[in-house]
Amino acid sequence: MNDERTEYLLEAYLDNRLSDSEWSELRAILADADRENEIKDLLQAGMERQPPGQLYLERDYDALASRIMGVDLPTARVRRLPLRWAVAAAVFVLLAGIFLLTRHVHRDSSEVGKIARDVAPGGNRAILTLANGTQIVLDSAANGELAVQGKMRVFKTAGGELKYQPGATGEDVGTAYNTLVTPRGGQYHLILPDGSQVWLNAASSIRYPTAFSEGRRSVSMTGEAYFEVAENRAKPFQVKIGDHAAVDVLGTHFNVNAYSDEPDIRTTLLEGSVKLSQGTKGVLIRPGEQGLVSNGGIVVRETDTGAAVAWKNGFFQFKDADLATVMRQLARWYDITVRLEGGAGNAQFSGKIGRDLTLTQLLDGLSHQKVHYRLEEGRRLVITP
Numbered sequence: 318m319n320d321e322r323t324e325y326l327l328e329a330y331l332d333n334r335l336s337d338s339e340w341s342e343l344r345a346i347l348a349d350a351d352r353e354n355e356i357k358d359l360l361q362a363g364m365e366r367q368p369p370g371q372l373y374l375e376r377d378y379d380a381l382a383s384r385i386m387g388v389d390l391p392t393a394r395v396r397r398l399p400l401r402w403a404v405a406a407a408v409f410v411l412l413a414g415i416f417l418l419t420r421h422v423h424r425d426s427s428e429v430g431k432i433a434r435d436v437a438p439g440g441n442r443a444i445l446t447l448a449n450g451t452q453i454v455l456d457s458a459a460n461g462e463l464a465v466q467g468k469m470r471v472f473k474t475a476g477g478e479l480k481y482q483p484g485a486t487g488e489d490v491g492t493a494y495n496t497l498v499t500p501r502g503g504q505y506h507l508i509l510p511d512g513s514q515v516w517l518n519a520a521s522s523i524r525y526p527t528a529f530s531e532g533r534r535s536v537s538m539t540g541e542a543y544f545e546v547a548e549n550r551a552k553p554f555q556v557k558i559g560d561h562a563a564v565d566v567l568g569t570h571f572n573v574n575a576y577s578d579e580p581d582i583r584t585t586l587l588e589g590s591v592k593l594s595q596g597t598k599g600v601l602i603r604p605g606e607q608g609l610v611s612n613g614g615i616v617v618r619e620t621d622t623g624a625a626v627a628w629k630n631g632f633f634q635f636k637d638a639d640l641a642t643v644m645r646q647l648a649r650w651y652d653i654t655v656r657l658e659g660g661a662g663n664a665q666f667s668g669k670i671g672r673d674l675t676l677t678q679l680l681d682g683l684s685h686q687k688v689h690y691r692l693e694e695g696r697r698l699v700i701t702p
Contacts, residue, residue: 323355436676436696439519439650441477442503448493448527455479455505466493466527469510480508481527492530498522499540502652504628509536512547513554516629519649520576543572543629546589558582562610565592572625578645581611585625593617627669633679634669640688640700651676653696660702664688 326343346352442456447464455473464471472480479497499505499517507515510528517523521540529552537557546554548568556564558575562582569589575582584593585607592599593608593615600615602608607620627634633646643666644655650672664686670679676698680690689701 323352327356435692436651436653438673438675439502439504439652441505443479443497443499443505443517445471445479446496446498447471448495456503466495469527471495471527476506478506478508481510483510483528493527494524495527496522496524500652501649509534511549511552514545516543518542518628519652538573538575540576541572541574541628543570543626545570558610561595563594565594566590572622572629574625576645576649581609583625584608584610585620585622587622587626624669628672631672632669633672635666638666640664640666643683644698644700647676647679647698651696653698655698655700657700658702 323346326339326346347356440456445453445455445463447453448466451464453463458473460473460475462470462472466481468483469481470484472482474480497505497507497517499519499521501520503519505517507517507523509515509525511534513534515523515536518541521538521542523536523538523542525536532552534549534552534554535557536555537559539559542556544556544566546566546568550567554566554568556566556573558564558573561575562584564571564573564584566589569591570587571589571591572585572587573582574585584591584602586602586604588604591602593602593610594600595610595615598615600608600617602617605619605622606617607625609616609618621636624634624636628646633643633650635643640663641657644657647653648655653676666686670682677692680688680692680698684690691699691701693699
């Protein structure tokens with residue numbers, strides 16, 4: 318095994334693009350005690366390639382090995398990777414070949430008050446509302462069968478997913494709807510009755526039938542969701558976004574960002590084909606494109622699909638984003654209120670950083686870009702000039 322292959326595998330791990338066979342290959346390398354010095358040398362070389370002014374984080378072989386050897390593959394790839402990324406002096410920078418791991422934050426005694434008000438990152442939190450109005454708080458519910466909805470059984474899996482499976486002996490109640498809502502600071506993974514998968518971001522909701530009828534599969538959503546639709550040409554799949562837009566698909570992977578406090582509705586296609594509609598207007602979107610719906614109609618542009626779904630993979634990712642855009646995402650994930658004081662919003666940000674950081678850890682990174690802040694009681698964050 319040469320250094321180039323090992324370096325490629327490390328980069329692929331950090332980029333969340335390891336195949337099953339590559340994952341096994343990398344684990345085998347890290348399990349070989351004789352390879353430890355080689356890995357350390359690669360990490361050191363990555364650090365030395367950084368340009369002057371880069372804010373370095375620790376590169377720790379033991380942390381890297383324990384993370385890769387101790388994380389289950391489906392969990393790491395589907396939910397979120399527990400990695401923390403470097404923050405550049407001028408912008409968040411992510412460069413290929415750089416291996417950035419856990420950041421150890423050291424604070425002096427003057428910061429004790431700020432630490433006491435630190436805010437933990439969001440997690441798997443959601444409320445399921447059944448057809449009869451019964452609500453189930455999923456983050457505190459036990460794993461196993463939660464309810465019976467007509468001919469469908471509703472489960473919370475050991476992996477923290479909400480899943481529908483046929484086989485219940487209940488009566489056929491016709492078209493019954495369930496609603497899954499994530500609060501601010503929450504996210505959840507849903508497997509629909511047809512096998513389609515949906516990941517809900519914070520402050521989002523999806524309403525769906527407990528069994529899809531003949532002709533069409535239709536759901537409605539608010540907020541942000543990533544869809545992997547099970548192909549069924551006899552039953553097209555439609556996502557309704559309030560009264561504003563709709564997305565029609567056969568079988569495909571796409572992300573919809575439709576928060577009410579964002580300037581437009583964004584549908585990003587990773588694979589397959591979708592039709593984005595607004596009223597009587599409809600536009601086809603190809604993989605690698607993003608459709609924007611606003612009062613001015615529909616605009617289609619090429620985009621970085623990785624940035625659109627970074628949240629699902631455990632990251633905040635920005636490209637030339639202003640401070641207000643960054644803070645809207647932080648507010649939803651950390652369940653905080655944010656106030657920008659005069660003159661505080663001129664910086665722009667690019668790159669990505671882990672969503673598993675505490676709020677203070679993340680803000681410490683922003684402070685290197687001359688972003689000043691204070692945390693107040695009541696989960697209030699104030700950004701100052």
